[in-house]
Each structure stands twice: as C-alpha cells, then as structure tokens.
Amino acid sequence: MTADFRTLAQEIATARLARPMGRVVGIQGGAVQISGLADSAHIGDHLILKRDPGTPLKGEVLQIERDIVHMLPDSAPDGVAIGDRAVLLEIEGFAAGDHWIGRVIDPYGRPLDGQPLMRGGVSRDLMSAPPPAVARRPLGTRVETGLSVLNTVLPIVEGQRVGLFAGSGVGKSRLLADLARNMQADVVVIALIGERGREVNDFVDRVLGPEGMKRAVVVAATSDQSALTRRRCAWAAMTVAEHFRDQGRNVLFLADSVTRFAEAHREIAVSSGEAPALRGFPPSVTPLITALCERAGPGTAGQGFITAVFSVLVAGSDMDEPIADILRGVLDGHIVLDRSIAERGRFPAIDVGRSVSRSLPDAASDAENELILSVRKMLGAYEQSAVMITAGLYAEGADPVLDQAVKLWPELDAFFAKPDPSGIRNSFDRLGLILRRAQAPASLRAR
Numbered sequence: 482m483t484a485d486f487r488t489l490a491q492e493i494a495t496a497r498l499a500r501p502m503g504r505v506v507g508i509q510g511g512a513v514q515i516s517g518l519a520d521s522a523h524i525g526d527h528l529i530l531k532r533d534p535g536t537p538l539k540g541e542v543l544q545i546e547r548d549i550v551h552m553l554p555d556s557a558p559d560g561v562a563i564g565d566r567a568v569l570l571e572i573e574g575f576a577a578g579d580h581w582i583g584r585v586i587d588p589y590g591r592p593l594d595g596q597p598l599m600r601g602g603v604s605r606d607l608m609s610a611p612p613p614a615v616a617r618r619p620l621g622t623r624v625e626t627g628l629s630v631l632n633t634v635l636p637i638v639e640g641q642r643v644g645l646f647a648g649s650g651v652g653k654s655r656l657l658a659d660l661a662r663n664m665q666a667d668v669v670v671i672a673l674i675g676e677r678g679r680e681v682n683d684f685v686d687r688v689l690g691p692e693g694m695k696r697a698v699v700v701a702a703t704s705d706q707s708a709l710t711r712r713r714c715a716w717a718a719m720t721v722a723e724h725f726r727d728q729g730r731n732v733l734f735l736a737d738s739v740t741r742f743a744e745a746h747r748e749i750a751v752s753s754g755e756a757p758a759l760r761g762f763p764p765s766v767t768p769l770i771t772a773l774c775e776r777a778g779p780g781t782a783g784q785g786f787i788t789a790v791f792s793v794l795v796a797g798s799d800m801d802e803p804i805a806d807i808l809r810g811v812l813d814g815h816i817v818l819d820r821s822i823a824e825r826g827r828f829p830a831i832d833v834g835r836s837v838s839r840s841l842p843d844a845a846s847d848a849e850n851e852l853i854l855s856v857r858k859m860l861g862a863y864e865q866s867a868v869m870i871t872a873g874l875y876a877e878g879a880d881p882v883l884d885q886a887v888k889l890w891p892e893l894d895a896f897f898a899k900p901d902p903s904g905i906r907n908s909f910d911r912l913g914l915i916l917r918r919a920q921a922p923a924s925l926r927a928r
C-alpha cells in the first residue's frame with residue numbers, strides 16, 4: 482500500500498460517526514458556556530452552535546471547567562439563546578508531508594488554493610516543546626541570503642533567529658519574499674498571520690510568485706478569521722517547519738507578523754478573563770512569544786536547522802513597544818527597516834546602523850570582521866553628522882573618517898540595495914573594493 486493509501490485507510494478507521502452534543506447555558510462577554518461536552522471536548526476543538534433562528538455559529542473550545550465548556554465564537558454571539566444546541570466537531574490531526582511544498586494551507590492543514598490536499602503520515606502536536614537545550618547542535622554556518630547587505634554586515638547563520646522590525650509599507654513583505662526566493666534553504670515555511678485575504682493572494686501570486694512557491698509552504702490565517710485561528714497559524718507553520726527539520730532538512734521559517742500573533746492572543750486572553758498589563762497586552766504574551774521563538778533554531782544531531790525571521794510591526798519606529806521589546810530579548814539579532822530610507826527609494830530599506838546580527842563576530846573571519854567594523858564606523862560617523870552634511874555645513878578636512886564616510890556614502894548606500902546571487906565571498910569582495918578605494922581600513926585602524 483502506498484503512503485497515501487495508508488493515510489486514507491487510517492483516516493477511515495479512526496473517523497467518528499457520532500458527534501457529542503451539548504446545550505448553551507450561559508453567554509458572558511464574547512464567550513459562550515455549554516454544558517454536556519466537558520467529558521468529550523479538548524482545548525482547541527471546534528464547535529458548531531445552531532442558532533434558532535439564524536445561521537450556525539462556529540467557534541473553538543477555549544476553557545473547560547468541571548461541567549462547562551467555554552466556547553470562543555468566530556464572530557459576535559448575536560442571537561444565541563440558552564438551550565441552543567452545540568455540536569462538537571472532530572478536529573483532524575495536523576500532519577505535514579512533502580506534498581505540502583508549493584501549497585497554501587490554513588492552520589488546520591486544509592488547502593486554501595482550491596486543490597485537494599492529503600494529510601501526511603504522522604500527526605504532530607502543534608504546541609511541541611523545542612529540542613532540549615543540551616542536545617541542540619550549535620548554530621551552523623553562514624547562509625547565502627541573495628542580498629549584499631545580509632551577506633556581509635548583517636550575516637545570518639543556520640539556526641539563527643532574527644527579528645525584522647518595520648513600520649507599515651516600508652517593504653517588509655517584499656524583503657520576506659526576496660528571502661523566500663533566494664536565501665539558501667531546503668524548504669521555506671511562511672506564516673501569514675492576520676493579513677487581509679487580498680494581501681495573502683497578492684503575496685502568494687505576485688510578490689512570491691511561482692518561483693518562490695517552488696520550495697515553500699504558506700500557512701495563512703486572514704484578519705477576518707477568529708483570534709484562535711490566527712494564533713494557531715504561527716504554531717501550525719512552526720509545526721510544518723519542525724516536520725522538515727526532523728527529516729534533516731534546513732528550513733527557512735518566515736513569520737509575518739509576530740505582532741498580529743500577539744494581538745490574536747490578547748483577544749483570547751481578554752475573553753478568558755486575563756487582565757492586560759504590558760501596554761494592553763496580557764502578561765502571558767511574553768512566554769507565548771518566547772516559546773514560539775525557542776522552537777526555531779538548531780535541531781539535535783541528525784536533524785536540520787530552522788533559521789527564522791520573525792517580523793514585527795513597529796508603529797512610528799517605536800522599538801520599545803512591548804512586542805518589539807520581548808522579541809529583541811529572545812532573538813539572535815534584528816533587522817530594522819527605516820521609513821526615511823524607503824521614502825528615498827532605497828530597498829531593502831535596512832537601517833544598518835540600528836540593525837545587529839548576534840552571530841558576529843563568530844560568523845566571519847578576522848579580515849571580514851575588520852571590514853564590517855570599518856563600515857560601521859563610517860556609517861556611524863556619517864549618521865552623526867548627517868544633518869550638518871545635508872545642510873551644507875560640513876567642511877572637508879576636519880575629520881578624516883568623516884571625510885571618507887562622505888566620499889563612500891553613495892557607494893555604500895547603493896551596495897546595501899544590491900541583490901547578490903553570486904554569494905558571500907563575492908559580496909565581501911565588492912565591499913572590500915569600495916573601502917579600499919578610499920583606503921579606509923588603514924586610517925581607521927590608526928584612530
């Protein structure tokens with residue numbers, strides 16, 4: 482029997498023909514209390530509530546008390562009455578497989594691209610723990626990113642977890658798509674959390690395109706779906722990544738965005754009575770985000786790596802807002818996109834001065850580290866005097882580093898925008914050439 486038939490036979494054998502039913506006994510806030518299901522329901526199970534009159538209302542099991550199941554409905558529980566019937570739906574196991582590559586799925590493993598999709602052979606727990614810290618391999622080697630700036634001054638190594646901090650409309654999706662298409666990886670798993678439906682289609686069809694989809698699994702939950710589904714999206718995508726990692730493959734995991742994941746959690750937490758604390762977010766948001774990020778990283782011996790980029794929405798470049806702050810603490814680096822750079826048309830709009838890769842200095846050779854340090858010094862000198870320079874108040878000769886920085890600035894700025902499919906070595910060669918032209922390293926070392 483082929484694997485597909487075995488899966489089908491298993492599904493038929495385990496299918497439940499009768500469905501447990503309960504009755505509404507209360508409605509409080511956004512949640513509906515149901516009796517008669519406490520023995521059969523599990524957290525996260527789906528329910529369908531038959532409103533009389535009205536269309537059925539779907540929802541998920543949020544809490545279970547001794548006799549009562551608390552259901553969080555997908556939309557406002559208008560028209561729900563005491564005594565209405567609630568039917569427990571069986572939730573299928575989540576089992577990824579190779580045939581998911583190239584597909585767009587929802588957080589329950591159902592296809593969103595109109596084609597049939599079989600489940601894989603083995604169901605996985607969506608909330609699995611990360612590999613034990615002591616058994617984990619160390620971070621791996623540098624990966625080709627396809628972009629000059631990430632190949633050189635902000636390197637990413639196998640198993641590294643990076644935050645992508647960006648305001649709206651500064652090129653976050655395009656950068657993620659560039660990485661999905663060009664970054665070195667066996668499989669790319671993309672979590673699209675809380676985007677509008679139109680944006681998901683646009684991302685898949687136009688921004689990512691058929692080339693990007695070739696090795697990608699997209700897991701999407703749109704903004705109109707319930708908070709539970711949106712929150713589940715991040716876990717489902719991470720579970721897909723873990724499936725491929727366990728097979729020894731190197732996975733690139735891209736999450737867009739952790740902010741929307743945290744917002745979905747906030748909705749759920751408030752419905753279950755948790756008080757907001759961190760500027761509107763409940764205290765449980767910190768362990769939630771930390772646990773998700775921890776699942777990425779190196780696997781154990783024989784497993785692959787999950788190299789991850791988690792995007793964060795930072796309104797008005799506020800890097801201290803709670804989600805950005807939590808992420809900065811748990812990740813191994815951050816890439817900051819800057820609106821003023823995007824506004825002058827330089828993409829990717831990475832603010833190199835404010836971005837950090839914690840894989841340095843280990844990820845680069847001594848000579849490369851020296852080059853990176855020189856670039857950073859020059860950028861620092863330029864940025865400190867940027868106002869003076871643009872106001873025409875800069876006079877050559879006062880500071881040799883600033884003189885070089887001013888001279889090199891246009892070339893460095895153009896270098897940061899360049900794609901580089903030919904690899905890390907080539908990116909460093911080009912960067913070295915730019916610096917040598919101004920004989921910068923020697924004079925900088927003398928400072």
Ligand SMILES: Nc1ncnc2c1ncn2[C@@H]1O[C@H](COP(=O)(O)OP(=O)(O)OP(=O)(O)O)[C@@H](O)[C@H]1O
Nearest residue numbers: 647648649650651652653654655656823828829830
């Ligand atoms: N690499 C690029 N080259 C040229 N233009 C770009 C590039 N990246 C982004 N842009 C421009 O910036 C716009 C916004 O990009 P993108 O949709 O990726 O931003 P975003 O931060 O994901 O936006 P949102 O917050 O709305 O999701 C694009 O429509 C395009 O005009």
